[in-house]
Structures are given as C-alpha cells and as structure tokens.
Amino acid sequence: MHPHLLADNSVQLEKPVPRRIVIGGDHNYPPYEYLDEKGNPSGYTVDLTRAIARELGIDVEIRLGPWEQVRDALVRGEIDALQGMFYSPERDLAFDFTVPHTVNHCVAVVRTGEGEPPATIADLTDRRIVVQQGDIMHDFVLKHGLTERLTAVDAQEEALRELARGDHDCALVSRLTALYWIEKQGWRNLTVGRRPLLSPGYCYVVRHGHKALLAQLSEGLKVIEATGAYRRIYERWMGVYEDTHSGVRMMLGYVALVAVALLVLLLGFSLWSWSLRKQVARKTAELRESENRYRLLADNTLDVIWVMDLDLRFTYVNPAITLITGHTPEEWIGSRLPDHCDEKNFNEMARVIAAELEKGPGGSGVVFDVAMFKKNREPIWVEIHGKVFYDDAGRPIRLQGITRDITERHRANQEREALQEQLNQAQKMESVGRLAGGVAHDFNNLLSIIMGYAELVLEEVQEGHPHHEPLREIFDAAIRARDVTRQLLAFSRKQLLEVKRLDVNAAVAELERLLQRLLGEDIELQLRLSDEPLAVAADSAQLTQVLMNLAVNARDAMSDGGTLTIETGRVVLDEAYADLKSDVAPGDYAMIRVSDTGCGMDKETLSRVFEPFFTTKGLEKGTGLGLATSYGIVKQHGGNIWAYSEPGQGATFKIYLPLSGSPLPVQPPTVPQRKVAQDTATVLVVEDDPAVRAMAVSVVRRGGYDVIESASVGDAVEKAASHGAPIDLVLTDVVMPGMNGPEVFARISAHHPEARVLYMSGYSDNVIARQGVLEEDIDFIEKPFTVNGLLEKVVEVLSR
Numbered sequence: 012m013h014p015h016l017l018a019d020n021s022v023q024l025e026k027p028v029p030r031r032i033v034i035g036g037d038h039n040y041p042p043y044e045y046l047d048e049k050g051n052p053s054g055y056t057v058d059l060t061r062a063i064a065r066e067l068g069i070d071v072e073i074r075l076g077p078w079e080q081v082r083d084a085l086v087r088g089e090i091d092a093l094q095g096m097f098y099s100p101e102r103d104l105a106f107d108f109t110v111p112h113t114v115n116h117c118v119a120v121v122r123t124g125e126g127e128p129p130a131t132i133a134d135l136t137d138r139r140i141v142v143q144q145g146d147i148m149h150d151f152v153l154k155h156g157l158t159e160r161l162t163a164v165d166a167q168e169e170a171l172r173e174l175a176r177g178d179h180d181c182a183l184v185s186r187l188t189a190l191y192w193i194e195k196q197g198w199r200n201l202t203v204g205r206r207p208l209l210s211p212g213y214c215y216v217v218r219h220g221h222k223a224l225l226a227q228l229s230e231g232l233k234v235i236e237a238t239g240a241y242r243r244i245y246e247r248w249m250g251v252y253e254d255t256h257s258g259v260r261m262m263l264g265y266v267a268l269v270a271v272a273l274l275v276l277l278l279g280f281s282l283w284s285w286s287l288r289k290q291v292a293r294k295t296a297e298l299r300e301s302e303n304r305y306r307l308l309a310d311n312t313l314d315v316i317w318v319m320d321l322d323l324r325f326t327y328v329n330p331a332i333t334l335i336t337g338h339t340p341e342e343w344i345g346s347r348l349p350d351h352c353d354e355k356n357f358n359e360m361a362r363v364i365a366a367e368l369e370k371g372p373g374g375s376g377v378v379f380d381v382a383m384f385k386k387n388r389e390p391i392w393v394e395i396h397g398k399v400f401y402d403d404a405g406r407p408i409r410l411q412g413i414t415r416d417i418t419e420r421h422r423a424n425q426e427r428e429a430l431q432e433q434l435n436q437a438q439k440m441e442s443v444g445r446l447a448g449g450v451a452h453d454f455n456n457l458l459s460i461i462m463g464y465a466e467l468v469l470e471e472v473q474e475g476h477p478h479h480e481p482l483r484e485i486f487d488a489a490i491r492a493r494d495v496t497r498q499l500l501a502f503s504r505k506q507l508l509e510v511k512r513l514d515v516n517a518a519v520a521e522l523e524r525l526l527q528r529l530l531g532e533d534i535e536l537q538l539r540l541s542d543e544p545l546a547v548a549a550d551s552a553q554l555t556q557v558l559m560n561l562a563v564n565a566r567d568a569m570s571d572g573g574t575l576t577i578e579t580g581r582v583v584l585d586e587a588y589a590d591l592k593s594d595v596a597p598g599d600y601a602m603i604r605v606s607d608t609g610c611g612m613d614k615e616t617l618s619r620v621f622e623p624f625f626t627t628k629g630l631e632k633g634t635g636l637g638l639a640t641s642y643g644i645v646k647q648h649g650g651n652i653w654a655y656s657e658p659g660q661g662a663t664f665k666i667y668l669p670l671s672g673s674p675l676p677v678q679p680p681t682v683p684q685r686k687v688a689q690d691t692a693t694v695l696v697v698e699d700d701p702a703v704r705a706m707a708v709s710v711v712r713r714g715g716y717d718v719i720e721s722a723s724v725g726d727a728v729e730k731a732a733s734h735g736a737p738i739d740l741v742l743t744d745v746v747m748p749g750m751n752g753p754e755v756f757a758r759i760s761a762h763h764p765e766a767r768v769l770y771m772s773g774y775s776d777n778v779i780a781r782q783g784v785l786e787e788d789i790d791f792i793e794k795p796f797t798v799n800g801l802l803e804k805v806v807e808v809l810s811r
Contacts, residue, residue: 032069032071032091032224033072033092034071034073034074034092035073035085035090035093035094036056036073036075036081036093037075037077038075038077039077039165039166040185041188041191041192041195042054042055042248043185043213043248044095045075055113055244055245055247056094056095057075058244058247058248059235060073062231062240063228063232063235064231066238067227067230067231067234073094077166078143078145078146082145091224092216092217092221093215093216094215095214096108096214097147098213098214100316104396104413105219106216106219107218107219107221107225108214108216109215109216109225109229109232110214110232111212112214112215112241113213113245115185116185116209116210117148117183117207117209117211118189118206118208119134119135119181119204120184120201120204121174121181122201123199123201127204128203128205130204132155132157135152135155135181137160138160138180138181139160139181140152140161140162140181141161141162141164141182141183142161142163142183143170144164145163147209148184151208151209152183154312162179167184167185171184171189171196175200175201186203186204187249189203215229219373219374220375222405312331315328315331315415316328317329317412317414318410319410321408321409321410323348323361323364323410324345324346324347324348325345325348326344327344335391335393335416336351336383338386351384353382359381360381363397364397367399368399372405374398374399376396376398377395379395380392380393380417381393393414393416394414395413396414396415398410398411455794455795456700456794458795459795459796460706461485461489462486463706463795463796464706465485466486466798467710467713468482470798489795510548511549512671513547513549515541515545515601516540516545518549518554518555519558520538522558523538526577529563529566530562533572534573534574535573535574535575536575537576539577541580547668547669548648548671549648550644554648556640557666558605564638565607565609565662568607568661569610570609570610573608575605575606576604576606577604577605579602580604582667583598584597595651599669600667600669601668601670605663606661606663607661607662608661611656611660611661612658612662613657621639650666650667651666652665652666691717692717692740693716693736693737693739694717694718695718695730695731695741695742695743696718697727697755698771699722699723699748707742711742711805713798714802716805723748724750724755731762734762738759738763738765740769741756741766742768742769743756743768743769744770744771746772752768752772767790768790769804769805771792772791772793772794790808
C-alpha cells in the first residue's frame, strides 16, 4: 500500500445553502417532463420535484428547455440540478447521481408493416437511425459505432415525426414517450418495440462536489416514497401507459356497489391483496430487468470497468479484461494493482491516486496514461479514467473507473514524434550545410591567392634562407585549410563529382588492404560481400573517402581492439519505410553496412554525429569533419546514411546508394596520351576577382604561355574579337557578374573556334554540373589550386 493512500481523507459534508434551488429538465419529453399548452412545467419529474420541495421545505424553481442547452447550463453552474438524467458509467465521471427514481425502457420504433422493431445491436446494422441529440440512446449508438447513417434531432417528438413520414428506418426513443406522442399525434403507422435495447436508471443529477444538494434530493425521494406521494405521482403519469388492471378494478368496484356488504368487503380485500402482489411482482421484475440491463452493458463494453478497495485490491472487473490483458475476471478479482505493472508505473498511479484523495469529495476524477502488463507480461499502454467514491460522512470507500487499451494510439504518437525529430534533424543539417558551403566558397578564393603566391615565392627562396621555413609553413597551412574547405563542400553537397558506374562489391574489395593497414593489427576486418553485382553511379574517390572516414571513426571507438565488419547487399526500401524516414525515396538500393564492436554512442551523441566540427575526441585528435563529410557525399549521390548505436554495444552505419539500371561499363585498354609542347600557346584568362586573376596570370606566364588578361566578361569578348592570332585556351571562372563561364566561352569561340576551355571555381555550380555531377567533356580545376596543379591542368587540356 502506498503510504499516501493511508491518509485520512474524510471531510464534513457542506451545509445546504438557504437559497432558491434551480432544477432543470427537458421541455419536450412527455410524460416525464414538458411544457403544457400554457407554457408551464408539467409531467412526472415536475410533480416529483414539487413533492420533494414541499416535504423538505425548500424553495425550488423549475426551468425546462432544450435538453442539450439545459445539460450545458448544469455544467456551467447556471442551474443546480437536473430532475431527470439517465445513468451511465461514462456520465458518472462527469456528474453525481441519486439512486434511480424510475427505470426507463428505450426501444426501437419502426413503421408498421416493415418488420419487427430491432431488439439487438446487430438488428440496427445498416439502418437509417434517428435519435434525440444528447440523449442516452445517442450515446448508445455512438458507443457501438453506428454513426454512418445516424441523424440526431432536437426532440423525440421530431424523431418520431420524421420516422412517420419515411425519412428514417427506425427511431430509438423512450417507450413511454413514444406511446404518448403516437396517441397524441395519431401516428397509426408506427409500431413500438417490445424488447428494450437499453433500460437505464432515471436519476436526479448534480455537478461533482455538490454533495449537500445531492443528499437533499436523495432524502426527498425517500420521504415521498414513505408518504406514498411517489406512488401517486407515478400512477398518475405512468399508469395509463403500463399494463395495469385499473379496468378490472373499476368493474369490481361497480359490482361492489350493488353487492351485499360482506361480498364488498371480501372482494375488496381480495382485490387489494391481488393488486399488492401484482405491484410487488412488477417492481421485482423491473428491478431484475434493470439489473440485467446494467449487467448487459458492463458485460459487452470494450472498455474495462473496475472497482478497487482502498488497499488497491480489485473487487470487481467486467469481462473486457480478458480482451485487453488475457486474464479472466476470476483471475483478476482479488489481485492488487502493483501485480499488473512495473514499479515505475505503479509509483505514477499511486501518486495520482494519492493526489486525488487529498482533494476529498470535491475531486472530479482523473484521466492519465500508464503502461501495464498483459497476462504474458507483455506491456500495453492504457488510458485510465478513475474516481474516488465517498460515504455520506465524506470518508473514501472505494475507487472505480474505466480502463481503455491505447497501445496503437501510443505507438502512433511515438512514430509521429520520431518523424518530427527526423525532420528537425534534417532541417538543422540543411541549415548548417548552407552555412558551411557559403564559408567554403568565399574562403577558396582567399586560399587560391595564399597558396599560389606562397608557392611562387618558395620557388625563389631556396632552403637555408631565413624565410624559407615560414613560407613552407604558410603553404602547408593553406593546403590543410584547402582540405577543410573541401570537407565542408562535401558536407554541404557543393563539391563536383566525377560519376561513373561502378560495382560496390569491387570498390569495397579494392580497399581491403588499405583499410586493414589503417585499422592496425588489433582490429579484425571482415568483408561480407553480396554475390550479385551492385551497380551504382558514384564517384569512386568520394566513396573511398566515405569508407575511410567510417573506418577511422570505428578504429578510434575500439581502443582495446575489436572487429570491423563491412557488408554489402541489395535492399528494397518500400513506401512504408520511406514514410518512417525523412528525405527517402522508395526504390532499389545498394546497401553498405559498416559495423564495429566499439564503445558505442549515447542518444545525444548519436543525434549530432553528422554535424560538422562535432567530435567526442580530445584536442588535436580530430576535427569533427569525417562523418560530416561522409554524410554530405552520400547525400550528394542521392543516397542516405543512418547511424545506430547504444553505449557499450558498438555502432552500425548503413549507407544506401540508388542502384543504377545501366550495366557496368567495360574498361577499355589504356592508351597513352600524346604530350604536345605548348610553349607558344595563347591563354585568355577571365576572372573578375583582381587578386585571383593576378595570381592566375602570373602562374600561366610562368609556364611560358602568352597571356591575355581580362577583368570582365564584356572585356573578354571584345579582346577575343579584336585578337587576330589564334587563342588556344580560355581559362575562365564559372560564375561572374553579367555572364557565366560557358556563356563567355560560347561568345569567344564564335571568333576563335580553335579555342579550348578550362573552367575554375571554388564550389559546385549547376552551370557546368547537374546536381554536383560534372558534365561530360568538361575540363575543370577546383579552387584553391597550386601553381603546379594549374600548370599541369593547362598542359593536359592543350595536349589533347
């Protein structure tokens, strides 16, 4: 027993307030309650309320109106009580009820000649049903899912009228109300069902916490029952519709007037005795029928209805417990709440119950979600509606409520949260990628200048000169900075790819020796390659970079040795999988799985593993760009990469690359290129950045070429047009104000068709590439470049 649940939560009942009590009801629900021809409240419950008021000496105002409006007024506190509401476990969670002052039989009504009125839920299937809005039968059909052909109207009179004129197949209404309106309106084409679909108790009802008023109304019912006023009211309004024997009594009374006194006395006594037995038999049958209806409701609902004592021991549970948990009611009753959940969830439930007990009788009940166990100890998520019940002295006596299986809803919520997290992660990576690409683009122009001039000066300053080593450090630092910018470009998917069709199995196999040397002797490398070829369109060097980065990451995670496994295979990512992963297109993929037996990662580290500059390694042990680069390369290839890991359980990276439908190319024999001296070639340099242009011009001239320098695209076209001699090569930037590189070359080649072109740029641009893949027959050098790198590329292009 949770210690908080042992606290004494008894409180004194609130004292009645000496003021006028407003009691509401339905203005069109005869013979129970309605407004007569003069607009005055009338009916069974109206007389019942007035009798209670007289007996208890309380001031009562009766307000009748449309049912839903009256019920809403009770919820808002504009009226104090309702004189008639049908009881249900669901309504009991929102209101407090007296004992029933009558039991109502709700039946189906159909048009005469269209068969027997429905008597079961199955009989209602595919029927056009009409009910009163907010009535107990409205709740009944909604609970059983009969909503497809359902119509709700404002009053039962309206429901019967629409049924009579053929708008619906059946109306679900109160039997006595149906008999009243059929007689009053003369609807001879309607037949009232004999077997009730529902027999709820009809009670006075107040809002939660109004125990004093509820006690007054309950006391008043007992008083008018004892005085006989209740029976007189009931007979006045209900007797005319019931199977009474008033005609027999009238006939016997007439005979008694003309018979001898002794015979009158004997017959009168016999009649009284017989009538009393009939009434007792009728009330017994009504109570038995009411009990059966309540049991039918409890036994057939899909939700678990339960009762617990204050020791959290179950004293009642309905058969739905078997559907949800696998336990029979007999197995469940007598068990305690902690028997059916783990410690964490029991503590949560105990906390909620204790908090509700602390509120006392004013508590309105609780609704919360927890995990419980099935009979086989499989966890399920449930939604619990619970309430504490108190005796007249305000002492808690039991807990009662409803439990509903929400496992599927909980699973859907988890999947939605996971998708949202993936979307947030993808948006974050995209934003970081745009920033990284922008930084790398601007930085490459600066590095081109630093590297170029540093290399040029180094050639002039021999070893041993005081400035040689500082210049070497500058050049080496620029080279390292270039590598960083290339990694940033890879992450942001702005690098250029030289895509060819290759076999993933062959690409991985070629790396085996290199990877084994990289991993060291204490780490075992295992390759599990697919038997079928896996053709993809990829940049071989970039794919190698991805696998090398993953291998380095795995090596660092296995400081005490371990196993690195690389596995390939064909997989199909269907639409169901794509729905669970953001930015995934369904289709056939080549899968590369890289798994290690290292220390693994926690959830927080895993969520940031592909971010640039994020690393768990110490200072000077990593830049945090390896996995970020791998992420960008795979994404630029149209693929996806996912990481799975838990602390102490190693890590697995899965790479998915789209399979290519084209066959793998046959490698032609290598033909040596013809090298042609180009010491007399003319090169036109087009670059809008003055510092980069000056450096490029200096390098080309250093190679012995004639150089035409142009600072703008317009100037370049004019100089080409006016230059009479051949122009052998155009060295141009890709992106410039006013005109891009290919457009400039097209204008120049109109004057010099013999010219070839070499493009240079600091980032991938769709002018010469499609989605980062270099177009065929395009010569390109990436900024920043070295002096020798530019000269070698110029020679290569001119030598073809």
